Amino acid sequence: MINPLEKQIEDYKAWREQIASAISEYRDWLDLTGASDGLQDLRLYDMAESVRRDRLVLAFVAEFARGKTETINALFFSNYKTRLLPCDAGRTTMCPTEIFWDPNEEPYVKLLPIETRKNDDSITMLKRIPGAWTKLRLDTSSPEEMQKAFHALVQKKEVTLDEARALGLWNDQDMMMVQSIQTKGKVEIPLWRHALINFPHPLLKSGLVILDTPGLNTLGTEPELTINIIPSAHAVVFLLATDTGVTKSDMAIWTNYIRDRASKKIAVLNKIDILWDDLKTPQEVQAMIQSQVEATARQLNIPAQDVFAISAQKALLARIRNDDALLAKSGIEKVEHALAQNVVASKHAILRDTILVETSNMVKASRKTIQQRVAASRAQLAELNALRGKNREVVQKLLDKVSADRRVYEESVRTYTLSNQKVMQLGELLMQQLSLDRLDQMLDRSREEIGDSWTTHGLNQGMRKLIAQTTTLAEEITHQGMEIKSLADELYQLFHTKHGFEARTPPKLDMTPFLHSMQALVKTTDEFCSDPINVMTEKHFLVRKFFFSLVAQARAAFEAAHHDTHVWLKGLLAPLKLQIAEHKSQLDKRTESLMKIHENLDALQKSIEEAAAHHALLQSQSAALDQILLKLMKAAQTAAAAEPSKPATNETMGAPTLGTVSLTV
Template sequence: MEKIRFQQQLQAYGQWKANILRTISEYGPWLEQNGMSTPETQARITQTMEMLKHDRLTIAFVAEFSRGKTELINAIFFADHGRRLLPSSAGRTTMCPTEIFFDREREEAYVRLLPIETRLQDTLISDLRKDEKQWVHYPLETESVEQMEASLGEVMQTKMVTVEEATHLGLYSPALHPHQKKPPKLIEIPKWRHALISYPHTLLKQGLTILDTPGLNALGSEPELTLNMLPSAQAVLFVLGADTGVTRSDMEIWQHHIKGFQSGRQRGLMVVLNKIDTLWDDLLEPEEISATISRQQGETAKMLGVSESAVFPISAQKGLVAKVRHESELLERSGLLSLESHLATDVLGIKQQIILDTVGADIGQMLDNSRSVLSGKLTNAKKQLEELEELSGKSDDVINNLMEKTREEQSQYMHDVESFQVSRQKLKGQADNLRAALDLDTLDNIINRSRREMTNSWTTHGMKTVMKNLFEEVRRNMHTVVSQSEQTRKLIRSIYRKFQNEHGFAVIQPKMFSIVKYRVELELLHQEAEVFRNSPVTAMMEQGFVVKRFYAALVSRARHIFHRASDDINNWLVTTLEPLVLQIRDHKEMMEKRLNNLQKIGQSRNTLQFRIVELQDQYTEAARQLTSLRNMANRLNDSELLNKEKRPRPRLVPKQNAS
């Protein structure tokens, strides 16, 4: 099978996303021109466009020290520099979690480093990102190799501190070093807690973010990495060494920090068996070397409980050399192209589908509703045309009877519109119940009470009991939200169904809120919390520090889930009746025009032909606008840029210039 280069496919993905953005940007003005726009619909369009503009593809690299992880990042993404962009040498390199991206707001290259002492604060890294004063800033002079190497080398820095300081920071516990007869006087710890590298590389400018994590200790002592950053990545590459095999610390990382990612998503997880060049023995035949590598690939897959196709034997170092020196045979032998091809197809395919689903659930549904409203207008225009054409040569009595019948229909319709306002008030009351179930003040009271109980608990069993009670109470709140949201959904459906059944409104599917994704997210968070608490690393750390860091990350994420659900519900309740309100307005105007036509025709038969021509023009224009909407919908649903020939796996297409 043809191997697809990741860089090329990411470029194709960017072009596809630009086409989606252009289509959405057409839809807002279309709504304005056709009298279907509201502040809420324009806000939803703007929100979706901002989401697409700031969308990032995050690939996380996880490995114990000395597995060649940084070299792999250099080989896949930065080989076009003709050298190593990131420091990569024998032994430890990256000493703190590092995010590599391009800051599109500042449009500048830099290294920002968060001092390790911030671990003493009860603040998450995501919150500290907003406080520039907390970070040490180094500009990156991209034209100077020496300056860049010096600045990027800061990520590797360590410092010596006393055992007391290391313990206080949660970076040392005697239980982790049972072989030591007595604690050393000084402990080497990372100088930095987190690093941000903004670099103007083409891939990074297109929205790629690389998360580089430095081994078991960082994953175990920074719950935010495990609970927030890794789950939000579209892909996780777990890097092993072919020279070491699956070590005990590798297995601990897999069991406690990566396996949960696999169970949550069936795609996006890759195991990289690096350094296969250590198995290239000049005294063996190529077939024997391949058999040895395949055997180790199979053993690795069996130990981790994954399929062999998810394990990629490679040599990052040889792949980098091959790219820099343009040696195609060595590049093929390094296995790097197979890994890149999988990233290009599997990971970008996941990302594309996420965007298709997100845009389809919001803008796509709005487009469908606009098409239904237009279709209703077409049907009404056709009905009126047929009615007027039948009036040719009819007596005044026939016209008068039709006018009387129309007035009766109008009277009944206005009565139903009044009942709609009553239903609207009922929906408002139901909405208040739903909002109350997601009230953040109530959640904060639960959180604060649990925190006091945890602080007063001196045993691990007591701590676990408090955490269990916390989650049970949060789950009960979520269950109430589920119940209230379902009642709200039923009420909205009944309101729509009344007008569809009694007045022949075009069938429109109102936007519906689903609490399912938030329930699933809460359950996955609970599982990750259980894994973190039961991790040998965290169990051996100072209890007060572990509880503080763990509780901060866990509670922050749980509260964030409720906050996002609350925002989604508010947006839903504001916009869910919009399509029906438009239909009610249009139907009212249509009935008024119809009655006005009949009155004028009764006064002068010369008006009849004029009104027929006018309605024919309206029908033609509505049909033209409907075609325009269908074209927009087709472009939104089009995945051709990543799947040109509609094959199971995406394929690269010729480059197109995005305007």
């Protein structure tokens, strides 16, 4: 039986296909109507591909032994009728594990050796270097073989204190480590730093990515998980266990890594089977579970209905044995419902607000152009029809008028060309300021502030310096953006008053998303620097790793700002440029056909027929484009319907409603 989560994820995949195919149709339309331009075509191709390849990341984060891996087994892998991923008492999963499906490769387990921690390369970067990983092939026809391969996830090794220190894994607050050094002179560390599992499961094929993480110790030693990987997950499942209650380290994980960092989160109270007691009535057992749920909710400071009580172990067992009563009792289906409702819906919203808005805007711009062409061809047809039975003098007068129009127009086009050059020059200066070279200069200065000692104090100072510089930069860029915009405004105004073009004011350059991302980095740094553990122990290794994770994020913020500014600049005069070209080709066409008729009045009938055929062709092209726009708008409505809290509005789509997409011209 298909569960709600599977259904939602499959529907979501179908929805993405629908968008991708509308984008492909639009590319074909542009090609057919001769309106395709290389850059736009590339962008559309990229968008269609990214919609097709879109992934939905579900992260399981909790202290060790709360049942993360068991829950993953129960939710996703029960059809193998066995416990596929290794679970055990105590610390089991030793490295963060990503499970996904990449159809371009065979099933595998790839493992990143723990020694890679000795240099500053991030996991994201290392993913691009195949040679850095140890690869095991995965035989998906045999659950036993798979279990063997997955055993790598729990592999450990013993190293000396010096080696543990060199890897940044030594923690003198960890009693187990201290004892181990005292008794054996060695300490256990994970063999692998990160694992990637390529696995052909239907949900993973639909774009789901599962991230299993080890407990607090690893979260603390791999800042990239905290700063980047967990916050970018589309949902985080946080687990607690009935037998332990909410411990101090559970709370540390919740407050430091999830509460304010994860956009969507689900709290799960696992192992409720421990409370099942045949000597009590079902009501009594239920009351006990409910009281634990309420206590948990109070401690996490969230509503009790947001805490899901489950038994992952019994859910897995129930699915292996096809025991529906046990499955219902395990509570796992409620988690599936919640994930289906929240996670997929929030993902819908992301695509709707990004790719759907961008493509719809492109289609709407094309729609305007094609409608102008239709209107112009209609006017030309009318003009030709009105010439029936008229003499050459009338034709001559019309020709004179068109020539006069052309002269005035050419003058305006000269003004446009000059101003456009100026806009391009200023734009280039603007882009240079957002270049990665510029960021590197800033980072160098902030590194100087930190020095070589890698203390939290230095880190704090360095980040403050960086943020001060980026704020000034954002202000300067906003100011220059206004200057460029005012040039563009003047041009739009000129063509509006002199040639009847549509009155338009292009949008302002908005640097607030950039500022927000930089401020978020300061907040993360503040939290890191004020965490007593980090201040007291002054883990230089960790501070250094933390700094490089921040650098990666700052780089991403700069790249995003660079991209947004580029898009803004490109879009600034693009509609005007298009209209200018359109208008010119109309004037040319009019002149050409009037000259022909002027030479030979008998040519009129043929010209009328040609103009009528051209008009009909443009009308059918316009209708085809309307169908594409309708498809995109329907997809936007589906997305809005999937997200109960956010109804479909004109504003969020930035588009007219279906009602105003009039199919007549």
